[in-house]
Amino acid sequence: MRPLLFAANWKMNIGPAEARTYLAAFTKAYGRHPDREVWFFPPAVSIEAAAQTIAQRRDLRVGAQDIHWEPKGAFTGAISGSLANQAGAHLTLIGHSERRHVFGETDAETGKKVTAALAAELQPVLCVGETLAQREAGETVPVVTRQLEAALGGRDGKARVTIAYEPVWAIGTGRNATPKDAAEVHRAIRAWLKARAVTAPPFVILYGGSVNLKNAAELLAEHELDGVLVGGASLDPRGWAQLVRTAAG
Ligand code: 13P
Secondary structure (H helix, E strand, O other): OOOOEEEEEEOOOOOHHHHHHHHHHHHHOOOOOOOOEEEEEEEEEHHHHHHOOHHHHHHHEEEEEEOOOOOOOOOOOOEEHHHHHHOOOOOOEOOOHHHHOOOOOOOHHHHHHHHHHHHHOOEEEEOOOHHHHHHOOOHHHHHHHOOOOOOHHHOOOOOOOOOEEEOHHHHHOOOOOOOOHHHHHHHHHHHHHHOOOOOOOOOOOEOOOOOOOOOOOHHHHHOOEEEEOOEEEEEEEEHHHHHHHHHHO
């Protein structure tokens, strides 16, 4: 069975004390499975509490939701890769749809953030995905390819970068891509990664967008999907534990 990855993006939810309570409940409800890993992306203020609470579990890892591309300096409100690392993060999301569409992050900035993440010894999880208008115009693969090229083009192929395909129209809408639609885009991403050789294999590609307890198993039955990146359905520790336990793959 291929290893599966379950990533929880808490977005702007769950403070430090809540993170400890959440993870105590989660670890009680979810014992280690050798064929799956669980990643948590708390808000920056909760990274340290989360990392400390699960320090004994090697199958669970913590990451930042975003970092700045500079290592330090006068950037009020931002955190650097190094600061996230010091707080206990091993990973970071980059270019999440909400960073791109709510905060106006550009393709060029995602590239700088990938470089900054690797410099800070954080594994990047690069998020890509098209809007509804782009999908309806048949531009899904060109858009995703442009995002990959901007963030990864010109790299030497030594670093491991996880990709999360999250169609913008599926995030928080209750409308998810069908397993077949998701698999089609994953195939195009994998083909691009193989052909361009700008990141190191294995090429791990997650799907995100309204994944929940009801649809996760069906999505993961598609072999193109190496895991899921989940927002809303990851906020309840017992529900999330159940999803991770039961989504067969
Ligand atoms: P939802 O699962 O709430 O749709 O969010 C998906 C997402 O953005 C994960 O990064």
